[in-house]
Amino acid sequence: MEEEDEDGSVESLLRWASQIGISDASTTTHHSLSLGSSLSVSHFPHSGGRGLGAVRDLRMGELILRVPKSALMTTDSVMQDTNLSQALNRHPSLSSTQILNVCLLYEVGKVKASRWYPYLVHLPKSYDILAMFGEFEKTALQVDEAIWVTEKAVLKAKSEWKQAHALMEDLKFKPQLLTFKAWVWASATISSRTLHIPWDSAGCLCPVGDLFNYDAPGKEPSDIGDLEDLLSSSSIHDGSLSNEDNTTVADAEQLDSQSQRLTDGGFEDDANAYCFYARANYNKGDQVLLCYGTYTNLELLEHYGFILQENPNDKVFIPLEPAVYSSTSWSRESLYIHYNGKPSFALLAALRLWATPQIKRRSVAHFVYSGSKISADNEIFIMKWLSKTCHGVLKNSPTSIEDDTLLLNAMDNSQDFCTFLEVTKLMSFRDEVDTFLEVHNMKDKCSDSNIVLSRKTRWSMNK
Numbered sequence: 001m002e003e004e005d006e007d008g009s010v011e012s013l014l015r016w017a018s019q020i021g022i023s024d025a026s027t028t029t030h031h032s033l034s035l036g037s038s039l040s041v042s043h044f045p046h047s048g049g050r051g052l053g054a055v056r057d058l059r060m061g062e063l064i065l066r067v068p069k070s071a072l073m074t075t076d077s078v079m080q081d082t083n084l085s086q087a088l089n090r091h092p093s094l095s096s097t098q099i100l101n102v103c104l105l106y107e108v109g110k111v112k113a114s115r116w117y118p119y120l121v122h123l124p125k126s127y128d129i130l131a132m133f134g135e136f137e138k139t140a141l142q143v144d145e146a147i148w149v150t151e152k153a154v155l156k157a158k159s160e161w162k163q164a165h166a167l168m169e170d171l172k173f174k175p176q177l178l179t180f181k182a183w184v185w186a187s188a189t190i191s192s193r194t195l196h197i198p199w200d201s202a203g204c205l206c207p208v209g210d211l212f213n214y215d216a217p218g219k220e221p222s223d224i225g226d227l228e229d230l231l232s233s234s235s236i237h238d239g240s241l242s243n244e245d246n247t248t249v250a251d252a253e254q255l256d257s258q259s260q261r262l263t264d265g266g267f268e269d270d271a272n273a274y275c276f277y278a279r280a281n282y283n284k285g286d287q288v289l290l291c292y293g294t295y296t297n298l299e300l301l302e303h304y305g306f307i308l309q310e311n312p313n314d315k316v317f318i319p320l321e322p323a324v325y326s327s328t329s330w331s332r333e334s335l336y337i338h339y340n341g342k343p344s345f346a347l348l349a350a351l352r353l354w355a356t357p358q359i360k361r362r363s364v365a366h367f368v369y370s371g372s373k374i375s376a377d378n379e380i381f382i383m384k385w386l387s388k389t390c391h392g393v394l395k396n397s398p399t400s401i402e403d404d405t406l407l408l409n410a411m412d413n414s415q416d417f418c419t420f421l422e423v424t425k426l427m428s429f430r431d432e433v434d435t436f437l438e439v440h441n442m443k444d445k446c447s448d449s450n451i452v453l454s455r456k457t458r459w460s461m462n463k
């Protein structure tokens with residue numbers, strides 16, 4: 001997608017977008033690389049790469065982009081093709097997301113005959129979501145939970161692909177569109193780019209609207225965390241670019257009423273369009289961002305293929321003894337350490353009770369559930385236990401954060417592959433680099449000093 005040939009230039013995308021009624025509000029003039037009066041497509045190397053920038057100062061709450069319903073790629077709009085809709089009727093058991101996956105591949109197969117062709121040529125050629133991770137990348141995650149979530153994501157993608165295979169054969173897809181690689185590409189496109197629409201839980205692909213990069217909700221974890229504990233939910237979604245989970249919709253609505261942070265985009269019946277509003281004040285040249293929802297780094301990696309260096313919503317789960325779980329009724333998902341190192345409300349409460357002799361638990365339970373300490377001794381015991389457990393987890397990891405940072409810096413700063421290998425020879429965790437080279441058949445490639453580390457290679461090594 002980042003290749004820009006004659007058909008694939010950003011200008012041609014924007015020209016097509018404006019022809020089909022996509023507009024950034026009061027625009028009358030059309031500038032190169034710009035939609036007009038509010039936004040332009042720019043490159044933001046440290047926060048998402050290609051994204052949308054402000055071409056003038058924007059006020060919070062201002063309408064900045066409108067994408068008419070007719071421009072959205074949805075299952076309904078693709079199904080206007082009778083060949084496709086008849087085939088879909090013959091395979092009724094697929095989920096709405098599987099169907100949208102098939103619709104996307106179907107449109108890709110039409111090449112220039114697709115009415116979304118100018119949009120499709122701008123989609124990324126590859127993604128880094130967990131379902132695409134191989135054995136090396138999975139192991140490099142190091143943390144049990146992350147490895148388990150990766151295995152689950154890969155299995156889910158494979159089983160959904162197998163289930164949809166008969167339909168795709170029925171539709172006479174070209175061989176390259178029948179592969180797992182093609183399926184997982186479409187799946188990643190949908191996972192990382194669809195926007196919520198009320199009439200289809202699979203969402204829609206929204207040309208230009210899907211160029212906004214992600215801004216994490218800026219709430220302090222202490223505000224939001226306690227509420228999340230109460231809701232016993234690991235993620236609250238706003239429904240924009242959402243990996244929507246129906247069980248959290250009510251929770252999200254509850255949060256919505258308490259916070260201004262969930263208001264930056266949505267489908268509006270009155271306008272018959274997807275409308276986007278500035279979620280903050282932006283100065284000319286700033287990147288304009290969209291909040292896709294509240295995610296931990298593992299969830300961002302799973303659904304969107306990136307992580308944030310600073311994520312106020314990140315969580316770490318540490319190993320707990322079974323007796324901790326059974327000491328309270330808090331769900332396992334609510335027992336974690338916040339990004340800032342503080343234990344969650346529920347974890348603290350569970351540990352306070354667990355560290356209290358069984359016979360006394362009933363009498364102190366009301367203190368614990370109101371967030372109070374039981375005694376100085378109890379508090380000192382659990383803090384020491386937490387510190388010891390966290391140190392144990394870090395010590396048992398194959399590499400430290402400092403090692404990982406050194407490796408990333410070596411990748412970023414080495415001019416070529418050979419220099420990178422020379423630099424890594426001095427590193428204490430050389431084994432991991434060797435395994436990576438072996439897995440990717442690069443062990444003997446040092447003689448070819450022109451191999452530059454590709455983005456995929458960098459990512460594969462980036463835990």
Ligand SMILES: C[S@@+](CC[C@H](N)C(=O)[O-])C[C@H]1O[C@@H](n2cnc3c(N)ncnc32)[C@H](O)[C@@H]1O
Nearest residue numbers: 047048049050192193210211212213214304306
């Ligand atoms: C909806 S698209 C945004 C536009 C995208 N940058 C593009 O060029 O098409 C979402 C994808 O952008 C990237 N992205 C968005 N926000 C990011 C951020 N804050 N940091 C790094 N990557 C980000 C991720 O690859 C994500 O899957």
